[in-house]
Amino acid sequence: MNRSTGQPASATRRQFLKAAATGAAVFAIGFYLPFGRRARAQGVPQAVETPPPNLFLTIDADNNITLISKYLEMGQGVTTGLATLLAEELEADWSQMHFEFAPNDASVYNNLVFGPVMGTGGSTSMAGSWEQMRKVGAAARSMFVEAAARKWRLPMGELKAEKGHVLHGSGKRASYGELAADAMQLPVPRDAPLKDPADWKLIGKNLPRIDSPDKTDGRATFALDIRRPGTVTAAVAHPPLFGARPTGFDADAAKKLPGVLDAVQIPTGVAVLARDSWSALRGRDLLSVEWDNSNAETRSSEQILADYRRQAEGAGLPAANRGDAAAALGRATQKFSAEFTFPYLAHAPMEPLNCALEMKDGEAHLWAGSQLQSIDERVIAEIMGIGVDRVRIHTLLSGGSFGRRGNPVGDWVAELAQIVKASDSKAPVHLLWSREDDIRGGFYRPAVLHQLEVGLNDEGDISGWQHKVVTQSIFSGTPFEQMMVSDGVDHSSVEGLADTPYQIGDFSVRSFNAESPLPVLWWRSVGHNHTAHVVETTIDALAAMAGADPVEYRLKLLPDARDRETLKLAAGKSGWGGNPGENRGRGIACHRSFGTPVALVADVTVDGDAFQVDKIVAAVHCGVAINPDIVAAQVEGAIGFALSTLLRNEITLENGRVQQSNFHNYVPTRMREMPKVEVHIVPSTDAPTGIGEPGVPPLAPAVGNAIAAATGKRMYRLPFALA
Amino acid sequence: MITLKINGESHQLDADPQMPLLWAIRDHLNLTGTKYGCGRALCGACTVHIDGEAARSCSVMLGDAAGRDITTIEAIEGPVAEAVVGAWRELNVVQCGYCQSGQIMSAITLLSKNPDPSDEDIDASMEGNLCRCGTYQRIRAAIHRSARNLGGRS
Ligand code: FES
Ligand code: FES
Numbered sequence: 001m002n003r004s005t006g007q008p009a010s011a012t013r014r015q016f017l018k019a020a021a022t023g024a025a026v027f028a029i030g031f032y033l034p035f036g037r038r039a040r041a042q043g044v045p046q047a048v049e050t051p052p053p054n055l056f057l058t059i060d061a062d063n064n065i066t067l068i069s070k071y072l073e074m075g076q077g078v079t080t081g082l083a084t085l086l087a088e089e090l091e092a093d094w095s096q097m098h099f100e101f102a103p104n105d106a107s108v109y110n111n112l113v114f115g116p117v118m119g120t121g122g123s124t125s126m127a128g129s130w131e132q133m134r135k136v137g138a139a140a141r142s143m144f145v146e147a148a149a150r151k152w153r154l155p156m157g158e159l160k161a162e163k164g165h166v167l168h169g170s171g172k173r174a175s176y177g178e179l180a181a182d183a184m185q186l187p188v189p190r191d192a193p194l195k196d197p198a199d200w201k202l203i204g205k206n207l208p209r210i211d212s213p214d215k216t217d218g219r220a221t222f223a224l225d226i227r228r229p230g231t232v233t234a235a236v237a238h239p240p241l242f243g244a245r246p247t248g249f250d251a252d253a254a255k256k257l258p259g260v261l262d263a264v265q266i267p268t269g270v271a272v273l274a275r276d277s278w279s280a281l282r283g284r285d286l287l288s289v290e291w292d293n294s295n296a297e298t299r300s301s302e303q304i305l306a307d308y309r310r311q312a313e314g315a316g317l318p319a320a321n322r323g324d325a326a327a328a329l330g331r332a333t334q335k336f337s338a339e340f341t342f343p344y345l346a347h348a349p350m351e352p353l354n355c356a357l358e359m360k361d362g363e364a365h366l367w368a369g370s371q372l373q374s375i376d377e378r379v380i381a382e383i384m385g386i387g388v389d390r391v392r393i394h395t396l397l398s399g400g401s402f403g404r405r406g407n408p409v410g411d412w413v414a415e416l417a418q419i420v421k422a423s424d425s426k427a428p429v430h431l432l433w434s435r436e437d438d439i440r441g442g443f444y445r446p447a448v449l450h451q452l453e454v455g456l457n458d459e460g461d462i463s464g465w466q467h468k469v470v471t472q473s474i475f476s477g478t479p480f481e482q483m484m485v486s487d488g489v490d491h492s493s494v495e496g497l498a499d500t501p502y503q504i505g506d507f508s509v510r511s512f513n514a515e516s517p518l519p520v521l522w523w524r525s526v527g528h529n530h531t532a533h534v535v536e537t538t539i540d541a542l543a544a545m546a547g548a549d550p551v552e553y554r555l556k557l558l559p560d561a562r563d564r565e566t567l568k569l570a571a572g573k574s575g576w577g578g579n580p581g582e583n584r585g586r587g588i589a590c591h592r593s594f595g596t597p598v599a600l601v602a603d604v605t606v607d608g609d610a611f612q613v614d615k616i617v618a619a620v621h622c623g624v625a626i627n628p629d630i631v632a633a634q635v636e637g638a639i640g641f642a643l644s645t646l647l648r649n650e651i652t653l654e655n656g657r658v659q660q661s662n663f664h665n666y667v668p669t670r671m672r673e674m675p676k677v678e679v680h681i682v683p684s685t686d687a688p689t690g691i692g693e694p695g696v697p698p699l700a701p702a703v704g705n706a707i708a709a710a711t712g713k714r715m716y717r718l719p720f721a722l723a
Numbered sequence: 724m725i726t727l728k729i730n731g732e733s734h735q736l737d738a739d740p741q742m743p744l745l746w747a748i749r750d751h752l753n754l755t756g757t758k759y760g761c762g763r764a765l766c767g768a769c770t771v772h773i774d775g776e777a778a779r780s781c782s783v784m785l786g787d788a789a790g791r792d793i794t795t796i797e798a799i800e801g802p803v804a805e806a807v808v809g810a811w812r813e814l815n816v817v818q819c820g821y822c823q824s825g826q827i828m829s830a831i832t833l834l835s836k837n838p839d840p841s842d843e844d845i846d847a848s849m850e851g852n853l854c855r856c857g858t859y860q861r862i863r864a865a866i867h868r869s870a871r872n873l874g875g876r877s
Contacts, residue, residue, distance in 0.1 A: 075819030075856045208815060215820030216811045218756020218796035222821060225755035233750075258739075277759070278739070278746040350760055350768060350821040350855045399758070399821025400855050435761040629815055633861070637818055640857015663765035663853060672846035674859035 089137030123690025243517025328464030332455020351399020369398025371406030460546025536701030587705025594690030638695025740786030
């Protein structure tokens with residue numbers, strides 16, 4: 001049987017798809033930069049046309065249905081979600097469904113929310129495919145029914161589709177596999193009706209994950225598992241300082257190792273090419289490299305923070321401005337002022353960055369957990385001096401990403417292309433980053449400084465909110481700049497704050513762009529992972545100053561029904577208001593990101609300077625929950641992921657050098673630290689919104705507010721310091 | 724030449740005896756279910772069974788593994804392995820899946836010694852297996868489910 005291995009579509013399939021796409025001309029062909037100003041992350045594409053179904057699914061004679069996924073599976077369950085939408089409208093049986101990854105072709109497989117870009121991120125996948133995949137399924141179903149009707153010379157109205165078969169009352173029955181050849185010849189219906197939600201059989205059910213079997217028996221193929229004959233492994237000596245450049249090297253010691261084949265200088269360091277991973281890593285460690293540090297970051301973390309503070313004394317750029325915050329603060333009878341700091345953070349996906357490149361017949365074949373194929377293909381084309389149409393990306397399962405694998409400059413893919421170019425390797429080359437490379441490799445969540453002052457009047461209502469944010473811009477200078485940066489303000493630096501759903505009349509947010517050679521990148525939930533903590537800690541403090549219940553106080557300020565329902569659900573399910581007991585505290589936080597409000601109630605136990613998160617009750621409103629169990633898993637996972645940033649994770653610099661290197665000093669959350677998590681979903685038939693990221697932002701403030709409830713101490717720095 | 728007994732077969736390897744077993748398994752025997760995560764016995768992604776015990780293959784030298792009975796995720800079998808894999812699937816444990824070979828190998832060792840582990844037993848014996856996707860709650864539940872299914876069978 002044809003199993004779902006997550007293998008990329010073959011070259012012949014790709015050519016076939018290309019031909020089919022050209023004939024249909026459903027989407028504009030071509031890729032251009034910069035990417036246009038489109039709906040931001042929570043935006044949902046407008047009218048979605050029905051593409052030819054054979055671009056998104058194949059059916060074999062044994063009636064196996066294979067979804068062609070345009071999105072990268074990095075654990076978020078996207079392949080299960082897409083297959084569910086497809087199978088629902090197609091009237092397929094869940095056991096028939098398999099998946100593979102689409103070839104790089106943004107004319108067909110673009111992310112409808114991003115625009116003419118093939119890529120996965122911003123928690124957009126389900127929102128962006130909700131209509132498209134169902135329409136594909138409905139069109140295909142109608143084609144199978146029509147094919148059967150023609151074959152049996154019966155009216156279509158007398159036939160029905162069920163579990164991958166077309167049936168007639170007379171007992172006639174044919175599988176989709178049997179009908180596929182005939183169905184393919186039929187025109188694609190433009191308006192095949194979508195099912196009424198009342199008739200859904202798969203959407204809303206806890207179907208087993210489609211990628212689960214292969215991920216539990218060792219068969220799943222991640223990029224690191226790709227085996228091409230004759231492959232050479234490369235490891236790179238990277239500069240100890242960000243922004244440094246190699247100027248020369250000595251590889252004599254490395255070349256004495258029997259497995260080492262070559263060493264080449266590239267812009268990002270010096271690469272050792274070897275017969276296997278072990279030889280490459282050992283050879284790399286034996287290199288001696290000279291670096292030009294003249295443009296390097298040489299500051300320490302404290303200096304960077306001090307520079308941020310100095311910068312915050314300036315004017316900055318207006319990111320939000322309503323009413324007159326200064327005047328309102330002047331009238332306030334109580335004030336809350338605070339400074340919050342956040343460190344650099346590494347993504348540290350479990351599978352370290354790696355990819356393989358093979359030059360063959362003038363074409364470049366890349367095997368990678370590629371999250372932004374439209375970037376990666378362009379990066380390779382430029383370095384190798386070939387047309388973008390000569391780059392073939394074979395997307396593979398990725399062992400986590402959290403944003404790291406979708407890089408607007410494609411750093412790791414570019415590094416591999418530079419190695420292949422410099423070594424002129426005819427053999428496939430597999431670039432392997434060690435965990436040390438990953439932790440020290442930059443592209444971090446930037447360090448952030450928030451300073452704010454908020455006033456309250458006699459009634460406890462907000463009277464003026466002035467706020468400054470200093471951080472490095474993630475989007476400036478990238479192809480996404482036009483989408484996310486306006487008048488110098490990077491929306492991602494202030495998202496979740498400048499556009500807070502809380503009704504604040506006199507409100508001012510100023511944004512300060514810090515500069516450093518240290519490269520930064522989006523990290524699960526992007527700006528929300530710091531703004532949520534500041535806003536929700538502040539709101540909680542204001543409620544306390546006003547003598548109000550934290551839930552009631554928030555409800556008074558939140559006009560939107562989605563936010564309100566979510567908050568109330570979390571409060572209700574947690575038994576909010578109860579007393580959690582001695583040395584224990586209960587806190588709440590609610591934050592909307594990627595269109596999805598998430599409210600968390602945290603129960604913590606404090607023991608001296610240490611704390612343990614005992615339990616989290618979560619409520620989410622993500623529109624229709626296509627697979628409620630995966631929604632729950634994403635929230636559980638987001639909590640497990642984010643918890644490490646409260647407990648201890650930080651990347652610190654000493655004279656420019658990263659002090660962390662591996663999982664002993666950058667330790668992810670461990671099993672015994674994982675709280676019991678309960679996830680409740682607000683019932684809804686609205687179009688789906690994001691779920692991969694929105695669970696992250698409210699964790700720090702919910703736990704911080706619980707600690708404050710237990711100790712009276714607010715958490716102003718990440719990771720938390722109770723001492 | 725080093726003789727490696729892996730998944731019931733003997734292989735002759737012409738490799739540095741100091742090479743970590745992990746790389747021999749992945750690069751020389753092309754068994755890719757065993758993963759590289761840290762290379763320093765810090766994450767558990769590379770867990771295999773050596774003479775029935777969970778071991779971090781990144782930190783065992785090839786020379787020391789010679790002649791011993793090594794099992795990788797591809798070849799696990801028996802009632803405990805079946806119960807564990809079954810429970811993992813029933814409870815939709817995996818996310819990215821990259822750590823899960825190692826998690827499953829550790830869970831099998833745990834349940835082979837302790838057929839009914841408490842939460843504390845699980846936390847203690849799974850301590851060295853990191854999951855960056857945060858699937859811990861489900862791993863714990865799946866280990867309890869495996870124990871229950873195994874109990875029901877005996
Ligand atoms: S790779 Fe062996 S423990 Fe991490
Ligand atoms: S499932 Fe991704 S690291 Fe565990």
